[in-house]
Amino acid sequence: MAENKNKKSLMTKLRPFLPIIGLVLIFIIFDILTGGKMHEVAKLKLLLSQVYVLMIASSGVFFIMTMGGLDFSQGSILGMASLAVCYLSKINMILAVIGGIVVGAAVGAINGYFYVNRKIKSFIVTICTMFLFRGVIKFMTSGAPVSGDLLTMMNLNSSDALKIGLTLVVVLIGLFLFNFTGFGIRLKAIGAGEKAAMFGGIRTDRTKFLIYVLAGAITGFAAFIATIKTGSVTYSAGNQLETQILIALVLGGMPITGGAKASFLNVIVGSLLYTVLSFGLNMLGMTTQTTQLIQGVIFLIFVAIFADRKSLKVIK
Amino acid sequence: MSEVRLQVQNLCKTFGVTKAVQNVSFDINKGEIHALIGENGSGKSTLTNMLCGIYTIDSGKFILDGQEVHPVNQVDANNKGISIIVQELGTLSGLTVAENIFLGHEDRFVKHGIKNANAMNKEAQTLLDKYGFNRIKASDMVDLYNFEDRKLVEIVKATYFSPKIVVVDETTTALSQEGREELYKHMRRIRDEGNTIIFISHDMQEILTMSDTITVLRDGVYIGTKPSCELDEDGLKKMMVGREVTGDYYRADYGEPISDEVVLSVKNVTVPGQIYDISFDLHKGEILGFGGLSESGMHEIGKACFGASYNRKGTVTLANGTQINSIPTAIKNEMAYTSKDRDNESVVMNQSIGDNICMPSLKSLAGALGVLSKKKMRNFANEYAKEMSVKMVNTDQFVSDLSGGNKQKVVLARWIGKDSDILVLDSPTRGIDIKVKQDIYQLMDRMRKSGKSIIMISEELMELIGMCDRIIIMKDGRLNGELMRNQDIDENTLIAKMV
Numbered sequence: 001m002a003e004n005k006n007k008k009s010l011m012t013k014l015r016p017f018l019p020i021i022g023l024v025l026i027f028i029i030f031d032i033l034t035g036g037k038m039h040e041v042a043k044l045k046l047l048l049s050q051v052y053v054l055m056i057a058s059s060g061v062f063f064i065m066t067m068g069g070l071d072f073s074q075g076s077i078l079g080m081a082s083l084a085v086c087y088l089s090k091i092n093m094i095l096a097v098i099g100g101i102v103v104g105a106a107v108g109a110i111n112g113y114f115y116v117n118r119k120i121k122s123f124i125v126t127i128c129t130m131f132l133f134r135g136v137i138k139f140m141t142s143g144a145p146v147s148g149d150l151l152t153m154m155n156l157n158s159s160d161a162l163k164i165g166l167t168l169v170v171v172l173i174g175l176f177l178f179n180f181t182g183f184g185i186r187l188k189a190i191g192a193g194e195k196a197a198m199f200g201g202i203r204t205d206r207t208k209f210l211i212y213v214l215a216g217a218i219t220g221f222a223a224f225i226a227t228i229k230t231g232s233v234t235y236s237a238g239n240q241l242e243t244q245i246l247i248a249l250v251l252g253g254m255p256i257t258g259g260a261k262a263s264f265l266n267v268i269v270g271s272l273l274y275t276v277l278s279f280g281l282n283m284l285g286m287t288t289q290t291t292q293l294i295q296g297v298i299f300l301i302f303v304a305i306f307a308d309r310k311s312l313k314v315i316k
Numbered sequence: 317m318s319e320v321r322l323q324v325q326n327l328c329k330t331f332g333v334t335k336a337v338q339n340v341s342f343d344i345n346k347g348e349i350h351a352l353i354g355e356n357g358s359g360k361s362t363l364t365n366m367l368c369g370i371y372t373i374d375s376g377k378f379i380l381d382g383q384e385v386h387p388v389n390q391v392d393a394n395n396k397g398i399s400i401i402v403q404e405l406g407t408l409s410g411l412t413v414a415e416n417i418f419l420g421h422e423d424r425f426v427k428h429g430i431k432n433a434n435a436m437n438k439e440a441q442t443l444l445d446k447y448g449f450n451r452i453k454a455s456d457m458v459d460l461y462n463f464e465d466r467k468l469v470e471i472v473k474a475t476y477f478s479p480k481i482v483v484v485d486e487t488t489t490a491l492s493q494e495g496r497e498e499l500y501k502h503m504r505r506i507r508d509e510g511n512t513i514i515f516i517s518h519d520m521q522e523i524l525t526m527s528d529t530i531t532v533l534r535d536g537v538y539i540g541t542k543p544s545c546e547l548d549e550d551g552l553k554k555m556m557v558g559r560e561v562t563g564d565y566y567r568a569d570y571g572e573p574i575s576d577e578v579v580l581s582v583k584n585v586t587v588p589g590q591i592y593d594i595s596f597d598l599h600k601g602e603i604l605g606f607g608g609l610s611e612s613g614m615h616e617i618g619k620a621c622f623g624a625s626y627n628r629k630g631t632v633t634l635a636n637g638t639q640i641n642s643i644p645t646a647i648k649n650e651m652a653y654t655s656k657d658r659d660n661e662s663v664v665m666n667q668s669i670g671d672n673i674c675m676p677s678l679k680s681l682a683g684a685l686g687v688l689s690k691k692k693m694r695n696f697a698n699e700y701a702k703e704m705s706v707k708m709v710n711t712d713q714f715v716s717d718l719s720g721g722n723k724q725k726v727v728l729a730r731w732i733g734k735d736s737d738i739l740v741l742d743s744p745t746r747g748i749d750i751k752v753k754q755d756i757y758q759l760m761d762r763m764r765k766s767g768k769s770i771i772m773i774s775e776e777l778m779e780l781i782g783m784c785d786r787i788i789i790m791k792d793g794r795l796n797g798e799l800m801r802n803q804d805i806d807e808n809t810l811i812a813k814m815v
Contacts, residue, residue: 181686182678185671193664199624199655200664200675201647260667
């Protein structure tokens with residue numbers, strides 16, 4: 001009996017570190033399987049180039065999930081914002097960045113409005129907006145992809161320092177707000193018990209709305225980095241970003257129901273873990289289809305093991 | 317020596333960390349009214365709920381007339397000869413009186429898959445007439461009748477089939493004197509027919525006059541069984557509490573004048589469907605009590621004052637003219653609120669004690685750029701958790717691990733930390749053991765003396781009488797009388813205004 005208790009407490013102590021251990025292990029495993037190719041500088045750079053968008057967009061969704069919500073419209077938000085970035089890049093690059101953020105925030109506000117004011121569960125709202133804006137993107141890109149100011153974009157894309165810098169800025173601001181101000185405590189309280197949080201003086205409705213706007217804006221910002229890489233927007237821009245984010249966060253140790261156990265580390269470790277995993281599978285010569293299948297299985301296993309069933313009913 | 321009807325053997329039940337019933341064993345005889353008493357949370361309702369199949373048994377057993385019984389639900393319990401009359405409404409709205417009486421036993425009136433409503437109504441009416449409740453018509457919707465009459469329907473429902481055991485669970489608090497007499501009459505009749513009543517009540521006088529035997533529980537543990545003729549009120553209290561109950565359980569002062577200074581003024585507040593045209597003033601240093609039946613709207617008053625009511629009309633104004641229309645405004649203006657629904661509305665269960673205590677004070681704890689120092693928060697939480705003597709490992713522990721009393725202490729610690737001046741306490745001692753209760757009463761008395769004002773909403777009449785300067789009684793969503801603090805008030809005075 002006592003032994004069992006010790007085991008359990010060891011497991012509870014270890015649990016926050018499991019994703020980090022997993023990240024290191026998976027990297028090493030792929031490194032061995034690919035015969036050391038994973039730690040070549042060129043490969044590392046390629047790997048890194050796939051992390052930026054995911055990590056930035058995950059920060060916003062992380063806030064949403066901490067509150068116990070979900071957002072399936074992230075891919076469509078990225079696509080919509082990318083359109084804005086492309087159109088505006090022909091005028092001015094700074095304007096393009098701002099435009100992307102504004103469009104992202106606007107879609108987030110639509111999500112927030114239906115979720116908070118019309119009181120519809122967030123996953124239903126965001127699935128609706130996912131389809132709605134995917135439709136808009138397909139309409140806008142029908143015929144030909146929308147291209148931006150290709151030359152400037154290529155120049156910007158060649159600067160790794162810029163992309164790393166922008167990603168770091170978003171992640172560090174998020175980390176600071178979440179860990180060192182009342183922001184994180186409030187979001188966690190909403191996730192752990194919204195009604196009690198409201199009676200504790202938190203403006204729950206306003207916070208929920210603003211977080212959806214914020215998450216949209218952050219992904220709108222990520223659209224800039226996504227767009228300079230390709231220079232144009234096709235109908236599939238941002239496709240499945242929402243599932244990638246969800247998988248990344250869960251792999252990173254994020255409790256799917258949010259609440260007090262959410263930690264910003266989930267964003268960083270999770271997006272790295274996801275990227276290493278898909279990059280590694282790709283290096284092993286797996287097709288996209290097989291990669292997706294394996295990711296799906298891994299996601300299911302993680303959720304089955306780690307989901308806190310007692311609080312599953314509170315997903316909003 | 318009378319025959320044993322029910323043997324309770326080594327019964328246990330836990331809810332999470334709370335041991336609601338611990339290894340309880342005793343016997344109940346045929347042909348007696350057997351009272352079960354104890355403070356809130358002593359496990360008496362848990363025990364009878366297990367007997368009636370509402371809760372499952374963790375371990376131990378019930379032996380009824382020599383055979384182990386293990387009802388899986390209330391209908392099953394009925395079939396085994398056990399029935400219950402509950403504290404709150406036990407009849408279902410939207411059904412007729414007859415349908416309520418025969419709930420779960422409709423099969424008797426079904427032939428070839430068709431229910432014979434006429435036969436059912438006829439038999440129900442015969443029963444009602446036999447009980448002397450001719451004014452109730454079996455074919456009427458039960459909604460047409462008031463609380464009292466619905467209770468009478470319940471009495472019929474629970475006893476018409478001459479069950480071996482009838483549990484009467486705090487039913488009398490909700491009844492007028494007349495209704496009580498009616499219930500007593502049938503309790504005696506059932507006893508004289510050789511069956512058994514298990515009687516739960518908080519009214520000691522009632523227990524002593526009505527019951528033949530008394531069993532006392534305390535904190536889920538069996539204390540003893542005695543014939544009621546060997547006990548008096550003080551003896552009972554001593555058994556319930558485990559020590560002599562001194563005079564300072566509630567506050568002891570009488571006749572202190574209430575200050576003229578109004579700190580909170582409520583005018584014409586209406587929340588549709590809940591409360592109507594409520595106006596009152598709260599004075600400095602006053603404990604203002606609200607009492608009534610659970611559905612009287614009194615719980616909504618607390619929310620309305622705290623700016624938490626949806627769709628409220630009317631005004632709630634502070635002494636300085638500030639209007640309270642939202643929770644953040646209320647908190648900013650040093651108001652505090654504890655909900656009756658502690659687990660959902662007061663504490664954030666799956667969050668640490670520390671975060672729970674700091675929650676309303678985050679703004680004042682934050683430094684430049686809104687940066688919160690972890691150390692400062694920990695010290696703050698520790699200071700007030702210690703002041704309230706919360707039983708915990710440390711402030712990182714989740715609130716969900718704590719007992720009801722300790723959760724309430726966390727909530728109070730939060731508001732003491734915020735240094736609130738006006739406290740709206742809804743059912744502050746609900747489900748809390750006697751020791752913590754006393755702590756909370758003493759805290760309220762200290763706060764009152766230091767000039768803080770308290771609105772106390774409670775379903776426990778004794779604590780209202782014991783603690784409040786004024787008591788306002790609610791009925792059907794409206795104010796229905798006000799009583800000043802006085803030694804001579806007893807529960808019956810309040811009940812008369814409640815129903």
